[in-house]
Amino acid sequence: MKKYSLWVVTWGLIALVLLMPPALVVAEALKSGLAPALASFSDPDGQAAIWLTLEVTVVAVLVNTIFGVLAAWVLTKYRFPGRSALLVLVELPLSISPVVSGLVWLLLFGAQGWWGPALEQAGIHIAFAVPGIMLATVFVTLPYVVRTLVPLMEQQGRDAEEAAMLAGAGFWNILWRVTLPGARVALFSGILLTTARAMGEFGAVSVVSGHIPGMTETMPLHIESLYNGYQTVAAFSMAALLAGMAMMAVLLRSAPEWLARRRETQA
Numbered sequence: 001m002k003k004y005s006l007w008v009v010t011w012g013l014i015a016l017v018l019l020m021p022p023a024l025v026v027a028e029a030l031k032s033g034l035a036p037a038l039a040s041f042s043d044p045d046g047q048a049a050i051w052l053t054l055e056v057t058v059v060a061v062l063v064n065t066i067f068g069v070l071a072a073w074v075l076t077k078y079r080f081p082g083r084s085a086l087l088v089l090v091e092l093p094l095s096i097s098p099v100v101s102g103l104v105w106l107l108l109f110g111a112q113g114w115w116g117p118a119l120e121q122a123g124i125h126i127a128f129a130v131p132g133i134m135l136a137t138v139f140v141t142l143p144y145v146v147r148t149l150v151p152l153m154e155q156q157g158r159d160a161e162e163a164a165m166l167a168g169a170g171f172w173n174i175l176w177r178v179t180l181p182g183a184r185v186a187l188f189s190g191i192l193l194t195t196a197r198a199m200g201e202f203g204a205v206s207v208v209s210g211h212i213p214g215m216t217e218t219m220p221l222h223i224e225s226l227y228n229g230y231q232t233v234a235a236f237s238m239a240a241l242l243a244g245m246a247m248m249a250v251l252l253r254s255a256p257e258w259l260a261r262r263r264e265t266q267a
Contacts, residue, residue: 068145102207128210148190
């Protein structure tokens with residue numbers, strides 16, 4: 001009886017906190033019918049927001065995948081002074097407010113920032129431009145690949161890498177052929193977490209972007225602009241699309257585990 005009570009409470013909380021919000025968003029988007037919801041995506045500013053979100057997400061995922069793999073290698077395969085401090089710094093974006101990180105980029109690259117005037121004179125625009133949005137997104141998504149890889153790489157140990165090294169394999173060969181094949185599920189999970197987080201980032205991007213429609217508005221920022229402009233159907237349609245993209249990333253993250261369980265069942 002106790003087990004079933006916990007089951008009911010768990011599913012009740014999941015339905016209330018996780019399933020109901022996206023369902024309500026979709027219902028609100030379709031309140032006037034499917035045609036108006038789809039028509040809202042023909043707006044040039046909305047299309048620009050979608051493409052900018054995808055562009056920023058791709059850059060953030062590429063940068064943080066490369067950084068995450070190399071950082072996880074260093075943190076798990078070597079012991080050195082400052083290792084604990086490096087682990088703490090890697091996790092810093094998880095604890096600091098995204099708004100604060102956006103303000104830091106403005107302090108560095110804004111018109112009145114440390115390096116902003118010199119960059120402006122050189123024709124390089126970072127704050128209130130796409131590069132600033134990319135920097136802010138890379139910062140807030142930095143920990144995910146590292147933190148998913150570190151526990152698994154620590155569990156792997158160094159025996160396989162040392163054997164490959166003695167056989168004459170180089171660093172990149174060892175990483176690609178020995179280490180990563182055993183960590184591909186964790187790496188895939190970290191990449192998808194980074195993807196979902198990058199697509200939905202609002203706070204840091206809002207501060208550093210300038211909210212310029214059609215130029216520096218990502219999907220979350222465009223949703224806010226539409227809602228504040230009383231374009232309810234368009235706002236919830238864009239929100240439903242963004243929620244669907246994020247949920248797809250989360251579902252894909254669970255696919256390897258589901259496939260592994262299916263193979264075990266069939267065996």
